Amino acid sequence: xxxxxxxxxxxxxxxxxxxxxxxxxxxxxxxxxxxxxxxxxxxxxxxxxxxxxxxxxxxxxxxxxxxxxxxxxxxxxxxxxxxxxxxxxxxxxxxxxxxxxxxxxxxxxxxxxxxxxxxxxxxxxxxxxxxxxxxxxxxxxxxxxxxxxxxxxxxxxxxxxxxxxxxxxxxxxxxxxxxxxxxxxxxxxxxxxxxxxxxxxxxxxxxxxxxxxxxxxxxxxxxxxxxxxxxxxxxxxxxxx
Numbered sequence: 001x002x003x004x005x006x007x008x009x010x011x012x013x014x015x016x017x018x019x020x021x022x023x024x025x026x027x028x029x030x031x032x033x034x035x036x037x038x039x040x041x042x043x044x045x046x047x048x049x050x051x052x053x054x055x056x057x058x059x060x061x062x063x064x065x066x067x068x069x070x071x072x073x074x075x076x077x078x079x080x081x082x083x084x085x086x087x088x089x090x091x092x093x094x095x096x097x098x099x100x101x102x103x104x105x106x107x108x109x110x111x112x113x114x115x116x117x118x119x120x121x122x123x124x125x126x127x128x129x130x131x132x133x134x135x136x137x138x139x140x141x142x143x144x145x146x147x148x149x150x151x152x153x154x155x156x157x158x159x160x161x162x163x164x165x166x167x168x169x170x171x172x173x174x175x176x177x178x179x180x181x182x183x184x185x186x187x188x189x190x191x192x193x194x195x196x197x198x199x200x201x202x203x204x205x206x207x208x209x210x211x212x213x214x215x216x217x218x219x220x221x222x223x224x225x226x227x228x229x230x231x232x233x234x235x236x237x238x239x240x241x
Contacts, residue, residue, distance in 0.1 A: 060216040064135040104208040129178030139186035144168030148193040148202035165190025
């Protein structure tokens with residue numbers, strides 16, 4: 001008897017339900033992979049933009065500031081009084097420019113709770129005033145800071161915020177008295193005790209300080225464009241932050 005060979009039956013038409021279900025379950029992986037790719041591209045673009053902004057902020061012309069810095073350092077090195085103890089004058093480059101800070105390390109800058117500069121503080125501001133004219137196109141920002149000791153007259157509403165602002169303004173008046181043009185004062189700011197030098201010791205006298213930052217011209221121009229609350233450089237202002 002002859003053997004009859006049968007061909008396999010090939011079914012045509014719609015895929016089996018299980019096959020369709022497996023295919024559908026795999027689609028989410030493709031969608032998720034696309035989403036992750038787009039998200040990664042977004043973060044890369046944001047990182048590049050932020051990097052450019054930070055790099056631009058850190059760039060400023062030191063052509064004039066370097067000689068000014070050297071002149072200040074020379075005055076400090078030649079001052080026997082300053083060399084005999086802890087130097088109350090700190091000079092450093094910040095992201096804004098050249099910052100000169102007078103600290104309450106040995107002799108107080110002001111009488112306790114007051115806004116009148118001591119003779120010692122006046123001599124230090126005279127040093128600063130004598131060299132800032134080396135960069136006549138550079139504006140100045142003056143900042144005042146206090147320690148965290150409550151102001152004795154705080155019950156009347158006058159406290160460390162007001163005190164720091166008025167002390168910064170006293171420094172401004174002293175610089176102007178030393179022939180620094182008033183038009184060069186860009187900002188006068190009081191920070192109170194909100195930015196201590198020693199966060200772990202907020203009542204320490206070293207937290208009481210006045211900072212003067214010599215700002216490169218482009219930095220001042222950019223700040224004024226980005227911050228509508230900053231007055232034009234020709235006008236001084238007292239602010240609390």
